[in-house]
Amino acid sequence: MSLNSLDIAKPPEQTRVVVAMSGGVDSSVTAALLAEAGYDVVGITLQLYDGGAGPRRAGACCAGQDIHDARRVAETLGIDHYVLDYEERFRKAVIDPFADSYLAGETPIPCVACNQTVKFRDLLETAEQLGADALATGHYIETRQRGAHRAMFRPRDLDRDQSYFLYGTTTAQLDFLRFPLGTMTKDETRKIAERFGLSVAAKPDSQDICFVSKGRYFDVIRKLRPDAGDPGDIVHLDGRRLGRHDGIVNFTIGQRRGLGVAAGEPLYVVALDAASATVTVGPREALTTRRIRLRDLNWLGARAPEGYLGAEGDLFVKVRSTRPPAPARIVAATGGAVEVELVLGEDGVAPGQACVFYDGIEAGAEVLGGGVIAEGLPAGRLAAREPVAASA
Structure with missing residues (x-):
């Protein structure tokens, strides 16, 4: 049997796809395109924090208005739609670790933890229980079949590249996930929303961390940890x-x-x-970091991290979501820990942030994986440190 447009060996009408619908334009267009193509689409919206530990913020992901918007889109498309209360899961897997990480002097990225746990672990399990063949989201990322598994690549629209927040996705999860917007630009997505007459066509993108009100992290942490x-x-x-x-x-x-x-x-x-x-x-020059040590490595590339030891010119990393990939070298790799040399140096590297690996900087470059920055070694400290011996 030939593959359908999702690389699944079934006709679209026999292929059930659960779409994670946040109430925004991206996930809404994802559902619309799949429904138009004849897939058996089921929309699911997760109630993550509304009324929970984090204060409400209008327009944030999966707040009350977003759930309402997702319902309206599902009605417009004529697809089944369910709202699942994942508030307790979200608190345990995302909000509590976020607070603990800040108290430990780190700068965590809760969106990475949310994708690793609530969305791509718990929701994926729910999708399988519903008999789905795939879970689709509105993330701007591409995956393609490579051998027995799917690999992850940077999207066409690099301004919307979300690979930094998705590096923790496992190979097994990638095999089940689909990202229909990976070959589109944001402008094209909005035009498609207008064509379908979706109420969210002009809805602004959500900003900042969904459960943090007005960027005041300390208020959230103080509420969760009164002794902070x-x-x-x-x-x-x-x-x-x-x-x-x-x-x-x-x-x-x-x-x-x-x-x-x-x-x-x-x-x-x-x-x-x-x-x-x-x-x-x-002073500012004290921020320049030349080497970082990673923990909790999630590797997706066909070539193991040890295969990049000392290699030049074929490895790039992002240490902040807003920065482009920059040249790097792996100088040590033992167990689940990796030490990376930043060829050009980076300013303001903070423990708790992510370091994501790529085999290039252009659209279509492969996302090789990543890890959590455990320690950044500024240039001054590195100069006084014993040289690191590369080891496999």
């Missing part, structure tokens, strides 16, 4: 004590504004020590 915010010292790299602070959760690596200290030079947060509640600040 132990005061401590703000010290300069040269050892001077410059002042006091109310909690390291108010700071992140690379921060300049709101430090609460007066100095004759611009100062940036260069280190956070949760054990001593110490915030270390210094």
Whole structure:
């Protein structure tokens, strides 16, 4: 039997596809295109936090208005639609670890944890229980069959590339997932929404973290962890004590504004020590990081990380979602830990963020996997460190 447009050996009308519908234009168009192609489409919207630990924020992913919008789209398309209460799962898998990570002096990415757990683990399991052949989302990413499994690639619209948040997807999950928007631009997506007469065609994209109100992370953490915010010292790299602070959760690596200290030079947060509640600040040049150590590696590439040891020119990494991939080398790989040399250096690398690997920088470049930044080694500290011996 020939493959359908989702690379599944069934006619579309015999292929059930669960679509994760957030109430935004991307997932709505995904559902519309699949329904138009004749697939048996079931829309599912997850209630993740509304009324839970995080404060409400209008327009955020999976809040009350978004659930309403998803229902309206499903009605327009004539597809079945269900709302599942995943609030408790979301709290345990995403919100609680987010708070704990900040208290440990890290800068976490809850969207990565959400994709790894609630969406691509729990929802995928639900889709299988519904007899689905695939779970489709509105993410801008491409997957293609390569041998026995599917591989992940950067999308056509690099301005919408969401691979940084999807690096933690496992090979087994990729085999079940489909991303119909990977070959489209955002403008094309909105035009398709208009063609279908969807009420969300002009709806703005959600911004920031869905459960954080007005970007005030500390308010969420204070509510979840009332004992958070132990005061401590703000010290300069040269050892001077410059002042006091109310909690390291108010700071992140690379921060300049709101430090609460007066100095004759611009100062940036260069280190956070949760054990001593110490915030270390210094000049901008102290932010330059040359090497990072990763934990919780999720590798997707056909070539193992050890195969890139010392290699030049065929490996690139993103250490922030808003930055393009930059040249890198793997200098150590043992077990689940990898150490990476940033060829050009990066400013403001923070523990808790992701480092995502690519085999190129262009659209269609393969996403090789990634890990959580456990430690960044600024240039000054690296110079005083023992050389790292590459090992397999």
